[in-house]
Every structure is written in structure tokens, then in C-alpha cells.
Amino acid sequence: MPMNKKKLQSEQTKKKLADAARMLFSTKGYKGTSIEDIVAATGSSKGNIYYHFQSKEGLFQYLLEEWDREWIEQWAAKEHQFTTLKEKMYGLAEQMVVNDLNHPLTRATDEFMSSEWERSDVQENAAKFIASHIEFNRKMLQEAMDKGELAEDNVQMLAVVLESLLIGLAETSKRSASGETLELYRKALDVFLDGTVKRL
Amino acid sequence: MPMNKKKLQSEQTKKKLADAARMLFSTKGYKGTSIEDIVAATGSSKGNIYYHFQSKEGLFQYLLEEWDREWIEQWAAKEHQFTTLKEKMYGLAEQMVVNDLNHPLTRATDEFMSSEWERSDVQENAAKFIASHIEFNRKMLQEAMDKGELAEDNVQMLAVVLESLLIGLAETSKRSASGETLELYRKALDVFLDGTVKRL
DNA sequence: ATTTATACTGAACCTTCATTCAGTATTATA
DNA sequence: TATAATACTGAATGAAGGTTCAGTATAAAT
Numbered sequence: 001m002p003m004n005k006k007k008l009q010s011e012q013t014k015k016k017l018a019d020a021a022r023m024l025f026s027t028k029g030y031k032g033t034s035i036e037d038i039v040a041a042t043g044s045s046k047g048n049i050y051y052h053f054q055s056k057e058g059l060f061q062y063l064l065e066e067w068d069r070e071w072i073e074q075w076a077a078k079e080h081q082f083t084t085l086k087e088k089m090y091g092l093a094e095q096m097v098v099n100d101l102n103h104p105l106t107r108a109t110d111e112f113m114s115s116e117w118e119r120s121d122v123q124e125n126a127a128k129f130i131a132s133h134i135e136f137n138r139k140m141l142q143e144a145m146d147k148g149e150l151a152e153d154n155v156q157m158l159a160v161v162l163e164s165l166l167i168g169l170a171e172t173s174k175r176s177a178s179g180e181t182l183e184l185y186r187k188a189l190d191v192f193l194d195g196t197v198k199r200l
Numbered sequence: 201m202p203m204n205k206k207k208l209q210s211e212q213t214k215k216k217l218a219d220a221a222r223m224l225f226s227t228k229g230y231k232g233t234s235i236e237d238i239v240a241a242t243g244s245s246k247g248n249i250y251y252h253f254q255s256k257e258g259l260f261q262y263l264l265e266e267w268d269r270e271w272i273e274q275w276a277a278k279e280h281q282f283t284t285l286k287e288k289m290y291g292l293a294e295q296m297v298v299n300d301l302n303h304p305l306t307r308a309t310d311e312f313m314s315s316e317w318e319r320s321d322v323q324e325n326a327a328k329f330i331a332s333h334i335e336f337n338r339k340m341l342q343e344a345m346d347k348g349e350l351a352e353d354n355v356q357m358l359a360v361v362l363e364s365l366l367i368g369l370a371e372t373s374k375r376s377a378s379g380e381t382l383e384l385y386r387k388a389l390d391v392f393l394d395g396t397v398k399r400l
Numbered sequence: 401a402t403t404t405a406t407a408c409t410g411a412a413c414c415t416t417c418a419t420t421c422a423g424t425a426t427t428a429t430a
Numbered sequence: 431t432a433t434a435a436t437a438c439t440g441a442a443t444g445a446a447g448g449t450t451c452a453g454t455a456t457a458a459a460t
Contacts, residue, residue: 027314028314028315029229029231029311029314029315031229031231031232031311031315032231032311032314032315106371107307107310107311107371110307110371110374111229111232111307111311114227114228114229114232114374115228115229115231115232130375141396148398149397149398150396150397150398151396151397151398151399153396154387157383157384157387158387158391158396160372160376160384161365161369161384161387161388161391163368163372164365164368164369164371164372164373164384164388165361165364165365165368165388166368167367167368167371167372168363168364168365168366168367168368168369168371169361169364169368171310171364171367171368171371172360172363172364172367173364174310175330176360183357184357184360184361184364187354187357187358187361188361188364188365191358191361191391191392191395192391192395192396193395193396193397194395194397195391195392195393195394195395195396196341196350196351196353196358196392196393196395197349197350197351197393197394198348198349198350198351199351
């Protein structure tokens with residue numbers, strides 16, 4: 001799209017800044033990440049960050065929107081590969097883990113929401129992401145339930161349970177060796193589907 | 201224990217400060233909570249906080265230790281009531297939800313760990329809490345597995361899955377009506393035990 | 401080639417916030 | 431009652447961090 005050299009450079013810089021910021025926010029949290037941290041990580045200048053983004057808050061919201069956009073896009077591109085709920089969930093796990101686009105920001109988002117509680121627009125915006133995520137789960141589970149894959153149950157509640165599990169996994173997997181992360185996700189989803197009790 | 205009026209007053213004040221701090225840390229995060237916030241919540245003075253606690257960091261670590269201590273204590277007092285794993289887990293849920301002593305601090309702890317990454321002592325101390333929590337799960341699950349309640353499986357991994365679920369529940373339940381929290385926990389633990397798929 | 405717009409720099413600014421400390425009030429001790 | 435210890439206050443300090451802006455370089459347009 002950008003035919004001239006300048007726009008191209010500019011977009012690359014913006015991406016570089018966004019990438020660094022996402023990684024920092026996800027590991028150090030929202031308040032824990034300073035503009036100076038991003039400067040140190042990118043070699044760019046403070047002013048340049050404010051040239052590309054309105055503010056720290058704006059930068060974070062940009063990441064949230066980008067996240068949401070790319071998430072939906074990527075999922076749409078591969079969803080048709082899967083038929084059973086289990087396959088879908090494994091696909092979900094893979095998308096979440098492999099290109100860790102998803103939850104790196106969940107904790108920071110939550111922190112962001114409670115810390116920047118004052119602004120109703122911020123609150124509203126960020127809450128939307130959480131809600132849409134649960135809604136995504138709800139639809140997936142409802143569909144499986146309609147097909148008879150899942151036992152009849154309170155879908156909304158199961159969606160929240162699944163969301164909780166995924167958020168928690170994102171949390172704990174930051175502390176474990178990344179090689180085992182996908183394995184952990186799969187095991188967790190197995191448990192979600194099949195439980196842990198001994199069958200007779 | 202404190203026979204004189206002054207010590208008694210002092211301990212009450214310290215408790216008041218700790219209680220307010222715990223609530224603030226759990227909702228606003230570690231960095232998101234300022235000493236000024238605690239001042240506003242308690243009516244106490246800045247200096248008084250530093251009279252009772254070494255620093256903000258020290259205050260947080262105090263809360264972690266207190267949490268760990270009370271958690272173990274309370275669990276020990278009621279553990280014998282439960283026999284099956286399901287009962288134990290429901291008891292766990294109740295302890296976690298009703299007197300929300302447990303996880304209020306999990307997110308803040310994680311933020312604390314990654315943000316205060318520099319100090320190795322802090323790191324070490326806080327990591328211990330996470331590890332001991334997983335170890336607690338592991339023992340409980342191992343015991344149930346030995347009794348034949350659970351299917352043979354990778355206990356360590358299940359312990360991490362359970363921990364993830366609990367962390368995530370703590371996270372999401374902050375956003376939902378508190379009346380439904382216990383119900384959500386129970387449903388989540390049901391899922392952990394029995395899964396969600398339709399049985400033939 | 402000159403002008404204009406875009407991309408970027410870094411020092412200065414200002415607010416927030418943790419921490420300190422000199423002083424005060426209250427209770428315990430002698 | 432006098433002295434000492436304890437519990438507290440709140441203004442001052444200094445560091446950290448978000449934001450601004452005047453200026454510079456580079457590319458696009460005329």
C-alpha cells in the first residue's frame with residue numbers, strides 16, 4: 001500500500017515500537033512499563049513514540065485493537081479446518097501459544113482497566129475485549145452443545161470457566177519453560193473436556 | 201497478648217493499614233496502588249505507614265507472608281471435614297471465595313514479581329508462594345489418585361492446570377457479581393473433575 | 401532547486417509518588 | 431510528677447516517569 005519510501009519506513013518504525021511495547025506490557029504490566037523502557041528496547045526516542053501514538057494510554061489501546069483485529073482475522077482463516085470441538089480447542093491453543101498474540105495482554109488489560117478506572121471511555125473500550133472473548137467462547141460451546149458434543153449445561157457459565165482457564169494458563173505459562181507451554185494448554189483443554197475423575 | 205493499651209492500639213492500626221492495603225493491591229495492582237491511596241482509605245498518615253512497615257515493598261511482602269500463614273492455618277482447621285476430592289475442592293472454593301483471603305493478591309503478586317525483577321530476594325520470596333500453591337495442589341491430587349478417585353495422569357501437570365484455573369477464576373470473578381462467585385468456582389471445579397463432554 | 405510535509409531527536413517540564421524526618425501527642429515506666 | 435518510650439503527623443525531598451516542544455534531518459512535491 002505505501003508506495004513511497006518514507007511511509008514505509010514510518011510504518012516499520014511504528015510496528016517496531018508496537019512490538020516492543022506489547023512484549024513489555026505483557027511481562028512487566030501496564031504501570032510497570034515505562035516509556036523509557038520502550039526507548040531502551042527500540043533505540044527510538046521518546047518524542048518519536050509520541051509522534052506515532054497519542055499517549056501511553058493510546059499506545060495500549062492501539063495494541064488492544066490490533067490484538068482483537070488480528071485475532072479474529074487469524075481465527076477466521078483457519079477455523080474451517082476444524083470440525084469437532086476438541087479440534088477447535090487445540091487450534092485455539094495453538095493460535096494462542098505459537099504466535100502469542102492473544103493473552104500476553106490480558107493481565108495488563110485488567111490492570112489497565114482497574115488502574116485507569118476514572119475514564120469511562122477507557123473502561124468501556126477495554127471491557128469490550130473481555131466481553132467479546134467470553135462471547136467467542138460462548139458461541140463455540142453453544143455450537144458444540146447443539147451438535148451433541150457437549151452435555152447440556154449453562155453455556156454462559158462454561159464460557160466464563162473456559163475464559164478463566166485460558167487467562168490463568170497465560171499467567172502460569174509465563175513462568176514455565178516455553179517448550180512445555182503448548183503441552184500444558186492441550187492438557188488443560190483435555191481436562192476441560194474430559195475431566196480428571198476415574199471412569200468405571 | 202498485648203496487655204497494655206498502647207500495643208493494642210498499635211496492632212489494631214497495623215491491621216487496619218494491612219487490610220486496606222490488601223484490598224487496594226488486589227483491585228488496583230501493586231504499582232497502581234499508592235501510599236496516598238492507603239492514607240485516603242484509612243485516614244492514617246503517610247509517616248504512620250512507614251512506622252509500621254519498612255516500605256511499600258515491605259508492606260506487600262508482609263501481606264504475602266500473612267496470607268500464606270492464615271491460608272495454611274485455616275485450611276488445616278477444616279481439612280479433616282472432607283473426605284472425597286470433590287468435597288475438598290468445594291471446601292477450597294469456599295475458603296477462597298467466602299473469606300477472600302487467597303487470590304486477591306495473585307495478580308498483584310505476579311505484577312510485583314515482574315516489575316521488581318531486579319532484587320533477587322524479592323523474586324525468590326514471591327516465587328515461593330506460587331510454588332507452594334502448586335505443591336499444595338499436587339499433594340491433594342496425588343492423594344486422590346492414590347485412592348483411585350482420579351485417573352492416573354501427570355500429577356504435576358494437573359496441579360499446574362488446577363492452579364491456572366484458580367488464578368483465572370480469581371481474575372474473572374472480580375468482574376462479575378460477587379453473589380455468583382461461589383457458584384462459578386463450584387462449576388469450574390465440577391468441570392475440572394467431570395469435564396464437559398456428553399457421556400454415552 | 402526550493403519549498404513543504406513528514407519522521408524523528410532530546411532536553412526541559414511538570415506531575416505523581418515513595419521515602420524521610422523533625423516535631424507532637426499519648427501512654428508506660430521510674 | 432518527671433522521664434522515657436511509643437505511636438503518630440504532615441510538610442519537605444528527591445527520584446521516576448509521562449508529556450511537550452523547539453529544532454533537525456530526510457524525503458516528497460512544485
